[in-house]
Amino acid sequence: MTYLEAVKMVKGKTSASRRKIGNNTYATILPDGSVAIRLHDTIVVTIYPDDAVKVNSGGWRTSTTKDRINKYSPIRIYQKNFEWFFENHVPFTDGTVVTKDWVAPALTA
DSSP states (O other): OOOOHHHHHHHTTOOOOOOOOEEEEEEEEESSSSEEEEEETTEEEOOOTSSSSOOOOTTOOHHHHHHHHHSSSOOOOEEETEEEEETSSSSOTTTTEOOHHHOOOOOOO
């Protein structure tokens, strides 16, 4: 999901700044203009106006959290042996920011 798609999803026909988008999941336009996808009390995805995306599980490595990240961001997360990984097989880290080129972080030596 791009920034413009996220803003359109939130605003809809009523120009709202917050919208329920799923079970216990809300999309909100923040004061800085970015769009936050919140599951319960955790912002799991933040999409910035430059199309960069920050992902965060908040320590809740559940299938629902992974589903929301995969559904509302261009980043894909998968699980193997109870561990999360980015689509390029790099271990998932909370707070990772991915650029608009959708390049997942590289494994550092």
